[in-house]
Amino acid sequence: MTTYLYIGSSTEKQDVEQQAERLARVYPYDIMVREPNADPGAKPKLDRLLKRLRQGDRLIIKDVSRLGRSIIQAARVAMDLKARGVLLVVDNLESLCNPTLSVFTLIECAAQMDRDLLKDRQAIGIAKARAAGKYKGRKAIPAKLVKKAQSLIAKGMKKKDVASTLNIGESTLYKYLAMARQKES
Incomplete structure (x- = not known):
């Protein structure tokens, strides 16, 4: 079993050193993978790390946003790790969760909530467009x-x-x- 600490940021303004110091204090003997100031859409080091992880390995991240740009993207990564038998530890959630609550379950719930909110916003937008006469739906087949x-x-x-x-x-x-x-x- 190998434990990896993933430290990354998606903007120039985020401080990766603070993340690194925090995780190094709590998990001092583990392999640290740094990816400072990554392009928001691309995280090549994280992608390589995710491919390298094997059953029994552990991935520790500071917060869920390190896994993706949306909660749904993060949930996909988390579910893939779970299916492969990789333990995911989200440092800022570990203190919030009781031991019986799985981080995977929490991420799944957040992704479902995100999808539900998106559907609600979409329905509201369609209703407004219909009221304004701008949305009529698809034309019927002759x-x-x-x-x-x-x-x-x-x-x-x-x-x-x-x-x-x-x-x-x-x-x-x-x-x-x-x-x-x-x-x-």
């Missing part, structure tokens, strides 16, 4: 196209091939076929 699809299916063509032939998505085809069946009954 009835002729649905009839054509029904006739091709009646001739024995597979639905997947029908969707491809008519240049529409397979799920869209199923949706319109179901709507046509409802109208008929």
